[in-house]
Amino acid sequence: MTQFLQALINGTSLAAIYGLIALGFVIIYKSTQVLNFAQPALMLLGAYWVVYFATIIGWPFWAAVLMAAGLAALTGVLVERTALRPMVGKPVFAVAIMTIGLNTVITVVALDLLGVETRQVGDPWGLKFFQLGSLNIAHRQVAAIVAAVILVAALLAFFKYSRFGLAMRAAAFDQEVALTQGVSVTAVFAASWAIASVLAMVGGLLIGATPPGLDRSAGVVALKALPVVVIGGLDSIAGALVGALVVGIAEALTTTYQPIHAEFLGRNFAQVVPYLVMFLVLLVRPYGLFGTKEVERV
Amino acid sequence: MKNRPGLIGDYRADSAIFRNNVQRFWIVVLLVAAVVLGLGGTIPLIPGLIDFSMRGELLILGVSALFASIGAIGLNIVTGYAGQVSLGHAFFLGLGAFTAAVLGGTEVTRQVFDLATGQNVEKTVLVGYGLDMALWLPAAGIVAALAGLIISPVAFRLRGLYLAFVTLGLVFLGEHFFRESETLTGGVGIGRETGIPKLFGFRFDQPGEVFGVFMTKPQKLFFLGLILLVVMALVAKNLARSRIGRALAGVRDRDIAAEMMGINLARYKMIAFVVSSFYAGIAGALLYSAIGRLEPASFNLLLSIRYIAMILIGGAATIAGSIMGAFFITFLPRIVRWMAGLWFFGFISTSPAGGFVTASQFEQIMFGGLIVGFLIFEPLGLYGIWIRVRNYWKAWPFSY
Numbered sequence: 001m002t003q004f005l006q007a008l009i010n011g012t013s014l015a016a017i018y019g020l021i022a023l024g025f026v027i028i029y030k031s032t033q034v035l036n037f038a039q040p041a042l043m044l045l046g047a048y049w050v051v052y053f054a055t056i057i058g059w060p061f062w063a064a065v066l067m068a069a070g071l072a073a074l075t076g077v078l079v080e081r082t083a084l085r086p087m088v089g090k091p092v093f094a095v096a097i098m099t100i101g102l103n104t105v106i107t108v109v110a111l112d113l114l115g116v117e118t119r120q121v122g123d124p125w126g127l128k129f130f131q132l133g134s135l136n137i138a139h140r141q142v143a144a145i146v147a148a149v150i151l152v153a154a155l156l157a158f159f160k161y162s163r164f165g166l167a168m169r170a171a172a173f174d175q176e177v178a179l180t181q182g183v184s185v186t187a188v189f190a191a192s193w194a195i196a197s198v199l200a201m202v203g204g205l206l207i208g209a210t211p212p213g214l215d216r217s218a219g220v221v222a223l224k225a226l227p228v229v230v231i232g233g234l235d236s237i238a239g240a241l242v243g244a245l246v247v248g249i250a251e252a253l254t255t256t257y258q259p260i261h262a263e264f265l266g267r268n269f270a271q272v273v274p275y276l277v278m279f280l281v282l283l284v285r286p287y288g289l290f291g292t293k294e295v296e297r298v
Numbered sequence: 299m300k301n302r303p304g305l306i307g308d309y310r311a312d313s314a315i316f317r318n319n320v321q322r323f324w325i326v327v328l329l330v331a332a333v334v335l336g337l338g339g340t341i342p343l344i345p346g347l348i349d350f351s352m353r354g355e356l357l358i359l360g361v362s363a364l365f366a367s368i369g370a371i372g373l374n375i376v377t378g379y380a381g382q383v384s385l386g387h388a389f390f391l392g393l394g395a396f397t398a399a400v401l402g403g404t405e406v407t408r409q410v411f412d413l414a415t416g417q418n419v420e421k422t423v424l425v426g427y428g429l430d431m432a433l434w435l436p437a438a439g440i441v442a443a444l445a446g447l448i449i450s451p452v453a454f455r456l457r458g459l460y461l462a463f464v465t466l467g468l469v470f471l472g473e474h475f476f477r478e479s480e481t482l483t484g485g486v487g488i489g490r491e492t493g494i495p496k497l498f499g500f501r502f503d504q505p506g507e508v509f510g511v512f513m514t515k516p517q518k519l520f521f522l523g524l525i526l527l528v529v530m531a532l533v534a535k536n537l538a539r540s541r542i543g544r545a546l547a548g549v550r551d552r553d554i555a556a557e558m559m560g561i562n563l564a565r566y567k568m569i570a571f572v573v574s575s576f577y578a579g580i581a582g583a584l585l586y587s588a589i590g591r592l593e594p595a596s597f598n599l600l601l602s603i604r605y606i607a608m609i610l611i612g613g614a615a616t617i618a619g620s621i622m623g624a625f626f627i628t629f630l631p632r633i634v635r636w637m638a639g640l641w642f643f644g645f646i647s648t649s650p651a652g653g654f655v656t657a658s659q660f661e662q663i664m665f666g667g668l669i670v671g672f673l674i675f676e677p678l679g680l681y682g683i684w685i686r687v688r689n690y691w692k693a694w695p696f697s698y
Contacts, residue, residue, distance in 0.1 A: 101668070101670040104663070105670075109663075227463070234459065235426075268477075271474070275467030279471075286456050
């Protein structure tokens with residue numbers, strides 16, 4: 001039982017990381033109809049800024065995070081303006097492939113900056129943990145869950161209550177109608193890329209806080225946000241969160257139980273579980289758990 | 299009609315493989331040039347000024363490009379012609395490569411101390427049957443095609459982006475499978491020897507006399523690649539211009555409308571996936587048997603993206619474009635190294651640790667940048683550029 005609960009907690013903190021990155025995907029997809037495969041690269045670059053300001057320059061951690069968030073937002077806006085704006089109105093697939101190209105370019109830059117060694121993000125949580133009954137809960141796990149909850153709540157409140165949030169929802173619903181009502185759709189595009197980039201950066205920061213730290217393989221972790229959004233449905237924020245929980249917990253449970261009960265599946269099987277879950281969900285529900293079914297007029 | 303050879307008057311002429319004599323002429327010129335280059339000859343591009351020959355490293359790259367072309371044609375069938383985005387091409391390439399390695403490779407055994415009996419026993423480390431290429435090459439295609447057959451019901455249920463995701467997952471699941479089945483693949487970082495390219499006792503991987511001409515290993519492989527590519531390209535072209543190709547184009551352009559006109563979506567998506575995977579399997583088997591070694595970690599998402607880049611840069615839904623793209627992407631590292639030698643690209647460093655960017659990093663950036671650039675400026679790819687250039691000169695001097 002302890003083992004099971006421990007796996008649940010590990011899974012939830014994983015889910016927090018996946019959820020943040022996945023939320024970025026969904027926000028970009030909803031407001032610009034672009035599937036952003038460049039999210040892993042944005043994550044790496046964002047996390048690098050934290051590494052740079054917190055450990056290389058030696059700023060206080062929170063100042064470094066704020067600065068990194070600013071730079072991440074700027075990167076998002078720049079990418080949208082230079083690469084995505086010319087593609088408005090092109091087929092969805094072409095744009096998606098283009099973000100793969102972008103991902104390659106940005107990843108090379110980020111990895112070049114990051115270097116070959118494993119980097120620490122200079123977070124205050126370290127390897128400390130506290131005990132709850134017989135469970136070991138690391139500070140960073142709590143931090144991940146708290147950060148995710150706060151960010152998600154803030155974003156939902158922003159979409160629901162603020163004027164610009166309403167504008168973003170309007171643009172997501174129908175760009176042309178939103179335009180005629182005076183919504184600046186270009187500002188919405190820029191904002192959604194900025195938000196997604198910052199979310200990716202926070203995700204990267206949390207990955208970097210997980211031992212052993214931030215290294216070249218972090219992009220693979222960020223890619224797992226793809227099955228998360230697909231399981232939830234590409235255009236559903238709630239779906240992304242549910243998907244993150246499903247994937248995170250499935251992965252943690254596999255890490256705990258598969259080496260004992262199903263050893264034949266091989267080492268590191270947990271790493272591919274998200275994709276397996278995605279397969280199964282898509283076979284039953286082709287548009288994910290909460291995705292809108294496409295209705296087409298012929 | 300006789301006096302106007304360029305006029306296309308009926309459907310037969312419109313759907314011919316080569317639509318006019320100019321195309322027929324140039325294809326013959328290209329083939330002759332390829333044969334001359336393969337034999338080690340030199341072609342004067344501008345007589346007396348620029349010569350072109352393929353020797354040493356260039357010829358080896360040429361061999362890879364020929365085999366990669368087969369894979370690119372395969373991806374173009376499913377993604378270009380049928381419009382089903384597949385990011386899973388690396389998985390099918392890997393299946394082909396490993397099938398070839400298992401069937402055509404040699405068995406490796408090791409003495410292992412058995413605790414139960416206290417004696418050394420022979421244990422198989424790597425499975426290999428040492429079969430002939432006439433067996434392993436088709437088998438590689440068929441195994442990959444079977445995998446494609448299993449995937450196609452999923453493709454029937456899903457559309458567009460969701461399909462792209464599933465095929466993406468396929469790459470990761472496949473990579474895991476390749477990593478873990480160590481007796482078949484050798485395991486990560488170790489890999490294994492590939493199938494030996496010997497056809498009815500004729501070795502492609504050793505230098506020797508062919509019809510009285512001495513040929514090196516790359517030369518032999520070059521001609522193998524050339525012949526196979528011509529055959530596979532013709533088959534694909536015929537598929538694309540026949541009933542199946544038209545049905546696939548219908549599925550791509552508007553699947554609902556195609557279904558209304560009596561095209562069985564499940565059937566044609568299945569055909570597209572099976573044929574595409576077959577091509578990928580053949581290409582994977584050949585590519586790695588030319589290199590001689592393969593490693594499970596190389597069949598990752600990056601490889602899939604390379605092939606996507608080939609058909610995007612070459613031109614989607616064209617056979618000639620697939621070949622152009624495959625050649626371009628295969629020769630890209632070489633082009634980048636040539637660029638690094640020019641003064642205005644002085645920021646590219648040829649040593650792995652110096653300069654602003656290293657050559658391999660710059661290659662990656664070029665690679666991403668080319669995908670982005672082609673999608674923004676020339677969605678038809680190199681093929682589209684060729685069409686534009688041709689039309690410009692066709693109408694010259696009134697080309698505006």
